[in-house]
Amino acid sequence: MKEFQLIEKYFLNRGQKRRDVLLDIGDDCALVEPASGKSIAISCDTLVEGVHFFADMPAHALGYKSLAVNLSDLAAMGAEPAWMTLALSLPNVDEQWLSEFSNGLFEAAEYYQVALIGGDTTRGPRCINITINGQVPKGKALKRSAAKVGDWIYVTGTLGDSALGLDLLRGVYQVAPQFKDYLLNRHYYPTPRVLAGQSLRGLASSAIDLSDGLVSDIGHILKASNVGAVIDANQIPISTALASCVSEEQALAYALTGGEDYELLFTVPESERGAIDTALLHAGVKFVKIGQICAGDKLKFTLDGKPFTPDFKGFEHF
Amino acid sequence: MKEFQLIEKYFLNRGQKRRDVLLDIGDDCALVEPASGKSIAISCDTLVEGVHFFADMPAHALGYKSLAVNLSDLAAMGAEPAWMTLALSLPNVDEQWLSEFSNGLFEAAEYYQVALIGGDTTRGPRCINITINGQVPKGKALKRSAAKVGDWIYVTGTLGDSALGLDLLRGVYQVAPQFKDYLLNRHYYPTPRVLAGQSLRGLASSAIDLSDGLVSDIGHILKASNVGAVIDANQIPISTALASCVSEEQALAYALTGGEDYELLFTVPESERGAIDTALLHAGVKFVKIGQICAGDKLKFTLDGKPFTPDFKGFEHF
Structure with missing residues (x-):
C-alpha cells in the first residue's frame, strides 16, 4: 500500500x-x-x-x-x-x-x-x-513534413551548452565556476520553447525540437519533407560560455551534434520572414537564421562562405 | 540508432x-x-x-x-x-x-x-x-464516488482464477492440465470488459475494475462514495476450475483477495435492475448480484445467511 x-x-x-x-x-x-x-x-x-x-x-x-x-x-x-x-x-x-x-x-x-x-x-x-x-x-500543428525548397532555416537560443554541461559532469573538462553553473543549468533545466512554438503556427512550414543534436534532428525534417539543406556554420548560435570553455572547432561540434538543447529548429518561407521576426520578438525568444532548404536529400555545410565538412569523428565522446 | x-x-x-x-x-x-x-x-x-x-x-x-x-x-x-x-x-x-x-x-x-x-x-x-x-x-462516465445506500452490487465473470493461475506459475499447486490451461489463460489473457462498461452508462451508479482483489477494490468505491457494503459470500462467482482445484475456503479467499481478475464491480439502483439485465445480456457478459450498499463505512460479509468474517491471514501467499 x-x-x-x-x-x-x-x-x-x-x-x-x-x-x-x-x-x-x-x-x-x-x-x-x-x-x-x-x-x-x-x-x-x-x-x-x-x-x-x-x-x-x-x-x-x-x-x-x-x-x-x-x-x-x-x-x-x-x-x-x-x-x-x-x-x-x-x-x-x-x-x-x-x-x-x-x-x-x-x-x-x-x-x-x-x-x-x-x-x-x-x-x-x-x-x-x-x-x-x-x-x-485544427490544421495549425507544425509538422516535420512540409519544409519546401527555398525555405529559410532558423533555430532558437544557443546550441551545444547542454552537451558540454554533460561532459563537465563526466569530468571531461574543468571550466571556470561562472561558466560551469551556466552550462550545468542548461543541461539540468532546459527551457522548452512553448510560447515560441505557438508563435510559429501559420508561419513556419516545419518545426522540430533539438533533442538528439542538430545534425541528427534536422535529418528528420529533410527525410519527412524530401528535401536537402545548406547550413552556414558561421551562423550557428554559440553561447559565451561554450565559446569561452572550448576551442572554436569543439564548440561547433558540440553545437551541431550535442543533444538535449531542446531548442526549436524550424523552416520559414521567404514570404513569412517579416512576420516571424515580429512573432518571436513577442515570444521573447532569441533566434537566428542558419541556412536554407534546398533540393536533393543532403545536409551540407558552409564555413566562411566555402563548402565545409565537419569532422565529427574527432569527438568520440559524442 | x-x-x-x-x-x-x-x-x-x-x-x-x-x-x-x-x-x-x-x-x-x-x-x-x-x-x-x-x-x-x-x-x-x-x-x-x-x-x-x-x-x-x-x-x-x-x-x-x-x-x-x-x-x-x-x-x-x-x-x-x-x-x-x-x-x-x-x-x-x-x-x-x-x-x-x-x-x-x-x-x-x-x-x-x-x-x-x-x-x-x-x-x-x-x-x-x-x-x-x-x-x-459528456456526463456519462462511471465514477467510483456515486454509489448510494440501497444500490445493488454486481460483478462480471468469475473471480480468483488469475490469482490461482499466478500460484500455479509459482509452483504452489499442481492441478489437472485442463484446469491449468484455463487458469493460466485467465492470468495471461485477462478480458477487459469494455462493452459491458459501455452498457452500464446511465444505469450503474458507480464502477471499478478488479485489479487488486475485490476486498481492496470495493474499498475504493466505499471510501469515495462514503458508504458501506454487505457482500453475500455465497454469491461470489467462482469458476469450475477454481472450485475443482482448491478447497471451498481457499477458493473464496482467491476470489475475494486475489488480484488481476480485471472483471468489473459496479453498483446499480433498484430502479435500474431490469435495464441492467437487458444491457449486459446484449454485451454478452455473465454477471451476478453479490451484495448491497449500506450506510456506514464498513465492508461486511454474510455466508449462508449469517455474518461471516473471512480469515485472509491464513493465505500468506497473497
Missing part, C-alpha cells in the same frame, strides 16, 4: 488546476474536456537512470527536466500544454528524493499550466515516463 | 487504423481529433519485470496483457477505447521477443480498436508503460 501513500503525499492536489479537468487522480481514469476546434497533441518520453541521467542527478532538476523534455515536443508542434500522466518507478521510498523531485516537476507544471491528471507508481529501477497532452487549433 | 529500427520494424504501420488519428508515430507528437460531445478518459499502467511479471512470461501474453489492463480502466469508466502510447524499456534487442510481444499487443489493439499513436523505446530494465485514451459521452 506504500504506492498509494506516496502518491497522496507528493502528487495529489498539487500543481496547476485546470477547469477542463473533470476528474483527476483517484478514479480508474482521469476525465478531461477537450476544447472545441482543437486537435490533441500527445507525446511520451522515458528517462531511465544510468541511461538518460546519472544516479546522482539532483532530484529537483530531474523532476523539472522530465516534464520539460515533453513540453519541448509540444512546443515543436505549436501546441498549448494541458495535461500529463506520470509513471514513476522507484527502487525504494526516499522521502527527501520524492519531495525534491515533485517540487521540480510541479515548478515546471505550474509555469507551463500543465495539470497532473493520473499516474502509476511502481517499485522498480528508477525510471520516469511522462505522457503529455496539448491542444492545437 | 537501434531504437528507431526497432520501432519501425515492429510497431510502425501496424494494428488498428482510426480516422480520428491525424498524425501518428514519426513526428514530435501524435495528433488526434476528439469527437464532439465527448470527454476523454486517460489512464496509465506500468508493468515492471520481476515486480508485475516473471522474466519468463511469454512475450505474446505480456504484449496482450499490457494493453488489456489499461483497457480495463477504460471499461470501468464506460469509455470507448481510442488511442495509446507505448513506452518500452528493454535490456537488449531480442527480435523473437519483440515479434511476439508486438503480435500480442496488436492482437488486443485490433480487437478493441485502439490505435498506437506514439511511444518511446529505451534501453533499460524490461518495463512496459501504456497510456491509454478513451472517449465517453
